[in-house]
Amino acid sequence: MIELVVLGSGSAVPTRERNHPSVWLRYMGEAFLLDCGEGTQRQLALAELSYAKIDIVCITHWHPDHALGLVGLLHTLETESVARTIHVIGPDATRNVNGFMASAAKSEKADIETMDVPQGGGVVRETPYYRIRAFPTLHNVRSYGYVFEEKDRWHYDMDKVERMKIPVRVLEELRQKLVINYGDRRLAIGEVAERIHGKKVVYTGDTLPTENTIEAAKGADLLIHDATYLEKREDKYHSTAEDAARVASAAGVKQLMLIHFSKIYADARAHVAAAKKIFPNTIAAEDLMALKIV
Structure with a gap:
């Protein structure tokens, strides 16, 4: 079973209803963050989730709304004397963490291990039970989405x-x-056992619709896709709700979750309505929404 909690469903500017982007994921006792925008720690508290039990943080790109909360998280681990290893994965993760982030947090007790995503993406973490794979997305800076795959058993x-x-x-x-x-x-x-296919969750971060995403998301149980706007704004390098729905349809995913809504929209009802015309099994991310994929 994969558990998810949406900690932040907004975009560059937070609102009363939507924090900066972050999704918490738990699998077999390990806890992950997909992006860590400003205010993520408070969202963890509101969701009654422990910051001290985060194992891995996957950063899609280093825009502040996706990564600035990492500074606070590392600082809190230091302040609270939490002795654990936290893995930070992202494009140029070592340079960014060891630079402005690590210098701000100065964490000595929290053992920070970084992994730089290879230029073309690829597997960034693998255990006997799951793998995490990064794939290139199309934003106005170097950026990657992440595939969390439970291995077949x-x-x-x-x-x-x-x-x-x-x-x-x-x-x-x-x-x-x-x-x-x-x-x-x-x-x-196969003579004495039945194959149980693993579950798959895909998170895009900020991106225009791409073939890379379609390929990465094929057959996913859940695709969490950028849907910042209702109308095309390619100059902003973000997707619309219809863009996300077309990607979901082409990839043959089971469910689409729209995320990263611009502050110009009071709610996401129009986004969901637009997407459902193309991909009916669509939902909108809401802060503190919880899901289980079984």
Whole structure:
């Protein structure tokens, strides 16, 4: 299960209803932030989530509305003597964190590890259970979206396992290798287990609609896409609600969440209505909205 809480659904200028962009995600006990705009710590408090349990922060780009909250987060970890490793991933993450951010926070107790996203994107973190992949987006500075993918797993049919008298140690080897020599035959994992496909969440950050996003989002359970405007404003390098819906449709995602709404709109009802004409399963991000993907 992947849990998400929208901490901020606004854009460059916050409003009473919408904070700067940030999405909290939790999977198997690890907590992640997708962007960390100014005020993210307070939003965590309002959502009753702990700043001290953040493991990884993925920054899409270094515009203040997406990254300025990182300074405060690192400073709080220092002030509260939170001894833990926090991983910061982003374009030029090392230079930015070790420069103006780290100098402001001066965190000694929080162990900060940075990873610079490669120029063309790629896998930026991988464990036996999930991977995080960055992909280039199209904004007015270097920027990346992120794909959070739960790895496929296998559910063993224990009746078959017992009938074939397969020991536990062999099951583990089979899980890792998928096909093994067992007795006098080759044994494939599909003979004794069912594949459970992993869940997938995609977050774009700021971007115009691109083929990169369509490719990255293919088959996603949830696409969280920039929908700053209702009318085209390509000079701002942001998407409209209709742009986001077309990307969602082309990628064959299950659900689209619009995010990063401009302060010029009182609410997102018109955005959702416009998007639903193209992609019916559309919702609008709202601050402190919680979702579970199971």
